[in-house]
Amino acid sequence: MFNLPDRYKTDVKVALKDFIPKDLKPNDKKRIKDAVKEVRLVYQIAGEEIPSVVDANYRCQAIQFFDIEVVDIKDAQFLASTYQNIIKPYCVIHMHDAKDEVYSFAVKRLNQQDDTQIVIEESLVTEKYPMNLPDEGRNRLLAYMDFLTIKNKLDKDFVYNDNFKMTEEEGLISDGAMDSQGERFIVNSSSQNRFHANWMNMMYPRLQIAKDLLKESGLIFISISDIEISNLRILCDEIFGASNFVVDLIWANKEGGGSSDSKLFRIKHEHILCYAKNIAEVEVIGIPVGNEDRYKSEDEYVKERGKYYLQKLGMGSIQYSQSLDYPIEVPDGTTVMPADNNGGKKACWRWSKQKYEWGKANGFIEIKKDGSGQWTVYTKQ
Known part of the structure; x- marks a missing residue:
């Protein structure tokens, strides 16, 4: 007691x-x-x-x-x-x-x-x-x-209550979203001083339950943005153990130029945090690349990037956007438009002009004539 x-x-x-x-x-x-x-x-x-x-x-x-x-x-x-x-x-x-x-x-x-x-x-x-x-x-x-x-x-x-049915109001009280007088608590907005602490308080028991549900060889993958990634690492190190950290997978969640998520930089990625219940019991079984034979081309970056295949930058199958319909200069000094690489039909490039300039400067663009003699713009995939 x-x-x-x-x-x-x-x-x-x-x-x-x-x-x-x-x-x-x-x-x-x-x-x-x-x-x-x-x-x-x-x-x-x-x-x-x-x-x-x-x-x-x-x-x-x-x-x-x-x-x-x-x-x-x-x-x-x-x-x-x-x-x-x-x-x-x-x-x-x-x-x-x-x-x-x-x-x-x-x-x-x-x-x-x-x-x-x-x-x-x-x-x-x-x-x-x-x-x-x-x-x-x-x-x-x-x-x-x-x-x-x-x-x-x-x-x-003093009997154990095995009836877990709750009304909506009882559920809100149990979850801490409403007090016993029926008053809802304020939403955990980022303007609150305890914004991150409240988020951690909410996440901790859920992660503990998730760990309990995993078998010894199990893995958990948690998708998270930059806002709480550092706090999530603290929680997971505490619950799963720092030695059971597997990887922080960073993936691009936006294509093209992306939207401006910040006053300083464009944020175009998120994290997938992976922990094991018992890393000694984990066996990751890879699968062979199904289309490996298409990666045949090499350039001066082969040691860092591996082999690649070429894919047309001009596409008629994606939704048309005027901002993606811009001229690109080719080796003989002339220019091509997306329609020129799409049989004359209305089209646009897959990349924004800004991303194209970056790709060209970093060796991800190749421009050459196709079988009909038409200058064609490719990206190295």
Whole structure:
């Protein structure tokens, strides 16, 4: 239980030598010494009957709440198993290192043949929750185990709700888009000081669920613009692990000159961020290039760009645009228009004049006569 009243607060530091039972095996004692940095008994409820979250047979008169700082959270499972069996009262053990935290719970009862011993009927160590980032799973846990929620309910009323149907209003409240009085919250506009933080709060639990749904050899691909790419990397490094980063695929999402997305530069690309659940299990199986035999031509850039094929710059099949219908000078000093490369029919170039000048300067344009002697403009693909 959480949000306990101050009357239960103890906040007593427990000496490590007193926290390690003398009858433990030497290897287990050493492991605890190496793993644990500090132990505190932060709360203790005693001398009153506490409603159980299980059923009436498991009501208890004492619950202890321990906070254990560990060197590495990977030792949490061992510590939880050890101390839930040693500590006779019900106890909640909160363990954390510098990055992550977990909680340990156990359903206990006295041994019917020997009431000096306890029997662990069920135990649980939660998934890891990040210490410094919001987490939907932790929020659900804290709400479910809230002190007043449990204290004010009889066991017969404390039933898990498996009806997930919601009205639109209930859904908005659950998603944080509306308060309990029916007032919608303000949209997360970029003018807000917490614009990026709000976006990260929204994305974090969704990415965590996505990771849980992946199999060990699975990959996730996330399309994102420049606006949040850096924050997405932070989230994914936290959830999937930086070592499971695969690639940041940058792709051109606009053809031609593009539109002016910025006061300074034309933005014509976005990102596809790829992470693995377990990169050691990933096998990327490539597929052969189906039309590889068409890439036969070479130029001075072959080592950097590979072979290429030629494609006409003039096209009659695309929607006509006057801005793409401009003259191009050919080697003999004359000019050609798109229609000249399309049998005299109305046409336009595939590239803007600005892009054509760039392509010409960087070796992506080839102009030569076709079989009928007509000067034809090609791009190197």
